[in-house]
Amino acid sequence: xxxxxxxxxxxxxxxxxxxxxxxxxxxxxxxxxxxxxxxxxxxxxxxxxxxxxxxxxxxxxxxxxxxxxxxxxxxxxxxxxxxxxxxxxxxxxxxxxxxxxxxxxxxxxxxxxxx
Amino acid sequence: xxxxxxxxxxxxxxxxxxxxxxxxxxxxxxxxxxxxxxxxxxxxxxxxxxxxxxxxxxxxxxxxxxxxxxxxxxxxxxxxxxxxxxxxxxxxxxxxxxxxxxxxxxxxxxxxxx
Numbered sequence: 597x598x599x600x601x602x603x604x605x606x607x608x609x610x611x612x613x614x615x616x617x618x619x620x621x622x623x624x625x626x627x628x629x630x631x632x633x634x635x636x637x638x639x640x641x642x643x644x645x646x647x648x649x650x651x652x653x654x655x656x657x658x659x660x661x662x663x664x665x666x667x668x669x670x671x672x673x674x675x676x677x678x679x680x681x682x683x684x685x686x687x688x689x690x691x692x693x694x695x696x697x698x699x700x701x702x703x704x705x706x707x708x709x710x711x
Numbered sequence: 712x713x714x715x716x717x718x719x720x721x722x723x724x725x726x727x728x729x730x731x732x733x734x735x736x737x738x739x740x741x742x743x744x745x746x747x748x749x750x751x752x753x754x755x756x757x758x759x760x761x762x763x764x765x766x767x768x769x770x771x772x773x774x775x776x777x778x779x780x781x782x783x784x785x786x787x788x789x790x791x792x793x794x795x796x797x798x799x800x801x802x803x804x805x806x807x808x809x810x811x812x813x814x815x816x817x818x819x820x821x822x823x824x825x
Contacts, residue, residue, distance in 0.1 A: 636817060698813055
Protein backbone atom coordinates (compact mmCIF):
# COMPACT_ATOMS: atom_id res chain seq x y z
CA UNK A 597 0.00 0.00 0.00
CA UNK A 598 1.05 3.55 -0.69
CA UNK A 599 1.88 5.42 2.43
CA UNK A 600 1.95 9.19 2.70
CA UNK A 601 2.99 10.57 6.06
CA UNK A 602 2.91 14.09 7.41
CA UNK A 603 5.20 15.27 10.14
CA UNK A 604 2.53 16.53 12.53
CA UNK A 605 -1.18 15.92 13.04
CA UNK A 606 -1.67 19.11 15.04
CA UNK A 607 0.44 22.24 15.13
CA UNK A 608 0.03 25.56 16.92
CA UNK A 609 2.17 28.50 15.85
CA UNK A 610 2.29 32.20 16.52
CA UNK A 611 1.72 34.94 13.97
CA UNK A 612 4.93 35.77 12.12
CA UNK A 613 6.63 32.44 12.76
CA UNK A 614 8.17 30.45 9.93
CA UNK A 615 6.39 27.11 9.67
CA UNK A 616 7.52 23.92 7.97
CA UNK A 617 5.11 21.13 7.09
CA UNK A 618 6.78 17.94 5.93
CA UNK A 619 5.37 15.19 3.75
CA UNK A 620 6.99 11.87 2.83
CA UNK A 621 5.76 9.18 0.43
CA UNK A 622 7.19 5.72 0.10
CA UNK A 623 6.05 4.66 -3.39
CA UNK A 624 8.55 6.47 -5.60
CA UNK A 625 5.78 8.70 -6.96
CA UNK A 626 6.72 11.45 -9.39
CA UNK A 627 4.06 13.95 -8.37
CA UNK A 628 3.38 15.50 -4.99
CA UNK A 629 0.77 18.05 -3.95
CA UNK A 630 -0.10 20.36 -1.08
CA UNK A 631 -3.72 21.34 -0.45
CA UNK A 632 -5.48 23.31 2.19
CA UNK A 633 -8.97 22.33 3.25
CA UNK A 634 -11.47 24.77 4.70
CA UNK A 635 -15.15 24.20 5.51
CA UNK A 636 -17.36 24.88 2.52
CA UNK A 637 -14.41 25.40 0.19
CA UNK A 638 -13.28 21.83 -0.35
CA UNK A 639 -9.64 21.20 -1.22
CA UNK A 640 -7.65 23.96 -2.84
CA UNK A 641 -4.28 23.32 -4.43
CA UNK A 642 -1.42 25.39 -3.04
CA UNK A 643 1.60 23.97 -4.90
CA UNK A 644 2.56 20.80 -6.67
CA UNK A 645 5.76 19.19 -7.83
CA UNK A 646 6.22 16.83 -10.77
CA UNK A 647 9.90 16.07 -10.20
CA UNK A 648 12.72 16.77 -7.80
CA UNK A 649 13.40 20.50 -7.58
CA UNK A 650 10.47 21.16 -9.93
CA UNK A 651 7.42 22.97 -8.64
CA UNK A 652 4.42 24.84 -9.92
CA UNK A 653 1.96 27.15 -8.30
CA UNK A 654 -1.53 25.93 -7.68
CA UNK A 655 -4.63 28.00 -7.18
CA UNK A 656 -3.69 29.70 -3.90
CA UNK A 657 0.12 29.96 -3.61
CA UNK A 658 0.27 33.37 -1.92
CA UNK A 659 1.99 33.24 1.45
CA UNK A 660 3.45 29.77 0.82
CA UNK A 661 6.55 28.25 -0.71
CA UNK A 662 7.66 24.65 -1.21
CA UNK A 663 10.79 22.59 -1.41
CA UNK A 664 11.46 19.21 -3.00
CA UNK A 665 15.11 18.24 -2.62
CA UNK A 666 14.43 14.49 -2.66
CA UNK A 667 11.85 12.56 -4.59
CA UNK A 668 10.09 11.20 -1.53
CA UNK A 669 9.85 14.45 0.43
CA UNK A 670 7.82 17.60 -0.25
CA UNK A 671 7.82 20.45 2.22
CA UNK A 672 5.38 23.31 2.56
CA UNK A 673 6.74 26.51 4.07
CA UNK A 674 4.79 29.38 5.56
CA UNK A 675 7.34 32.17 5.51
CA UNK A 676 5.48 34.31 8.05
CA UNK A 677 2.41 32.61 9.42
CA UNK A 678 -0.80 34.58 9.64
CA UNK A 679 -4.11 33.79 11.29
CA UNK A 680 -5.81 33.35 7.92
CA UNK A 681 -3.53 30.38 7.31
CA UNK A 682 -5.22 28.46 10.10
CA UNK A 683 -6.48 25.41 8.25
CA UNK A 684 -6.15 21.70 7.56
CA UNK A 685 -3.23 20.95 5.25
CA UNK A 686 -3.23 17.80 3.18
CA UNK A 687 -0.36 16.29 1.25
CA UNK A 688 -0.87 13.87 -1.63
CA UNK A 689 1.21 11.97 -4.15
CA UNK A 690 0.53 10.30 -7.47
CA UNK A 691 2.47 8.10 -9.84
CA UNK A 692 1.18 9.96 -12.89
CA UNK A 693 1.57 6.87 -15.06
CA UNK A 694 -0.69 5.76 -17.88
CA UNK A 695 -2.00 2.94 -15.68
CA UNK A 696 -3.11 5.23 -12.90
CA UNK A 697 -3.24 8.78 -14.18
CA UNK A 698 -4.28 11.38 -11.67
CA UNK A 699 -4.98 8.93 -8.85
CA UNK A 700 -3.76 10.66 -5.71
CA UNK A 701 -2.96 9.18 -2.32
CA UNK A 702 -3.37 11.37 0.71
CA UNK A 703 -1.66 11.77 4.04
CA UNK A 704 -3.65 12.12 7.28
CA UNK A 705 -3.43 15.91 7.29
CA UNK A 706 -1.95 18.55 9.58
CA UNK A 707 -4.33 20.82 11.43
CA UNK A 708 -2.47 24.11 11.80
CA UNK A 709 -3.64 26.82 14.15
CA UNK A 710 -1.98 30.23 13.98
CA UNK A 711 -2.61 32.44 17.01
CA UNK B 712 -12.77 27.42 -16.39
CA UNK B 713 -13.14 23.84 -15.32
CA UNK B 714 -15.36 23.23 -12.32
CA UNK B 715 -16.83 20.46 -10.22
CA UNK B 716 -20.16 20.91 -8.46
CA UNK B 717 -21.51 18.93 -5.55
CA UNK B 718 -24.90 20.57 -5.06
CA UNK B 719 -25.67 18.97 -1.69
CA UNK B 720 -23.66 20.35 1.22
CA UNK B 721 -25.22 18.06 3.78
CA UNK B 722 -27.35 14.91 3.48
CA UNK B 723 -28.97 12.86 6.22
CA UNK B 724 -30.13 9.29 5.62
CA UNK B 725 -31.35 6.50 7.87
CA UNK B 726 -29.20 3.43 8.29
CA UNK B 727 -30.27 0.84 5.74
CA UNK B 728 -31.63 3.41 3.30
CA UNK B 729 -30.19 3.97 -0.14
CA UNK B 730 -27.86 6.85 -0.91
CA UNK B 731 -27.07 8.96 -3.95
CA UNK B 732 -24.55 11.80 -3.87
CA UNK B 733 -24.49 14.08 -6.88
CA UNK B 734 -21.50 15.36 -8.82
CA UNK B 735 -21.49 17.45 -11.98
CA UNK B 736 -18.53 18.78 -13.89
CA UNK B 737 -18.01 21.28 -16.67
CA UNK B 738 -15.39 20.30 -19.22
CA UNK B 739 -15.31 19.89 -22.95
CA UNK B 740 -13.78 16.44 -22.93
CA UNK B 741 -14.38 13.40 -20.76
CA UNK B 742 -12.25 13.78 -17.67
CA UNK B 743 -10.86 11.24 -15.27
CA UNK B 744 -13.37 10.99 -12.41
CA UNK B 745 -12.92 10.10 -8.77
CA UNK B 746 -14.80 9.84 -5.52
CA UNK B 747 -12.94 10.17 -2.23
CA UNK B 748 -14.18 9.78 1.35
CA UNK B 749 -12.85 11.58 4.40
CA UNK B 750 -13.64 10.36 7.90
CA UNK B 751 -13.44 12.96 10.68
CA UNK B 752 -9.88 14.09 11.31
CA UNK B 753 -8.47 11.88 8.58
CA UNK B 754 -7.03 12.23 5.10
CA UNK B 755 -8.89 11.29 1.94
CA UNK B 756 -9.36 7.71 0.85
CA UNK B 757 -10.12 6.74 -2.74
CA UNK B 758 -13.52 5.07 -3.11
CA UNK B 759 -13.59 4.55 -6.86
CA UNK B 760 -12.46 5.95 -10.19
CA UNK B 761 -13.51 6.13 -13.81
CA UNK B 762 -11.08 6.43 -16.70
CA UNK B 763 -12.89 4.79 -19.61
CA UNK B 764 -14.99 1.77 -20.56
CA UNK B 765 -18.00 0.59 -18.57
CA UNK B 766 -19.78 3.65 -17.23
CA UNK B 767 -20.85 1.91 -14.02
CA UNK B 768 -17.88 1.45 -11.73
CA UNK B 769 -17.65 -0.43 -8.48
CA UNK B 770 -15.60 0.74 -5.56
CA UNK B 771 -14.74 -0.17 -2.02
CA UNK B 772 -17.19 -0.39 0.88
CA UNK B 773 -20.09 -1.30 -1.43
CA UNK B 774 -20.14 2.01 -3.31
CA UNK B 775 -20.70 2.42 -7.03
CA UNK B 776 -20.85 5.38 -9.39
CA UNK B 777 -22.24 5.93 -12.85
CA UNK B 778 -20.73 8.20 -15.46
CA UNK B 779 -23.34 9.90 -17.66
CA UNK B 780 -21.71 11.85 -20.45
CA UNK B 781 -24.95 13.50 -21.58
CA UNK B 782 -25.50 14.93 -18.11
CA UNK B 783 -21.82 15.58 -17.25
CA UNK B 784 -22.46 13.70 -14.04
CA UNK B 785 -20.74 11.08 -11.93
CA UNK B 786 -23.11 10.29 -9.08
CA UNK B 787 -22.14 8.05 -6.19
CA UNK B 788 -24.58 5.44 -4.92
CA UNK B 789 -24.92 2.83 -2.21
CA UNK B 790 -27.95 0.55 -1.87
CA UNK B 791 -27.90 0.32 1.93
CA UNK B 792 -26.03 2.79 4.10
CA UNK B 793 -24.26 1.76 7.30
CA UNK B 794 -23.65 4.07 10.27
CA UNK B 795 -19.91 3.86 9.56
CA UNK B 796 -20.49 5.57 6.19
CA UNK B 797 -20.97 8.90 7.96
CA UNK B 798 -18.18 11.06 6.53
CA UNK B 799 -17.48 13.74 3.97
CA UNK B 800 -17.43 12.76 0.32
CA UNK B 801 -15.53 14.55 -2.41
CA UNK B 802 -15.88 14.27 -6.15
CA UNK B 803 -12.76 15.10 -8.18
CA UNK B 804 -11.86 15.38 -11.86
CA UNK B 805 -8.61 15.39 -13.76
CA UNK B 806 -8.02 16.54 -17.32
CA UNK B 807 -5.32 15.40 -19.69
CA UNK B 808 -2.60 17.95 -20.03
CA UNK B 809 -3.02 19.35 -16.54
CA UNK B 810 0.06 17.71 -15.05
CA UNK B 811 -1.95 15.16 -13.07
CA UNK B 812 -3.79 17.82 -11.13
CA UNK B 813 -7.22 17.14 -9.73
CA UNK B 814 -10.02 19.64 -9.21
CA UNK B 815 -12.20 18.85 -6.21
CA UNK B 816 -15.80 19.64 -5.45
CA UNK B 817 -16.66 21.33 -2.17
CA UNK B 818 -17.80 18.08 -0.60
CA UNK B 819 -21.00 16.55 0.76
CA UNK B 820 -21.24 15.70 4.43
CA UNK B 821 -23.23 12.54 5.06
CA UNK B 822 -24.96 11.99 8.36
CA UNK B 823 -26.48 8.58 9.12
CA UNK B 824 -29.27 8.25 11.66
CA UNK B 825 -29.88 4.98 13.49
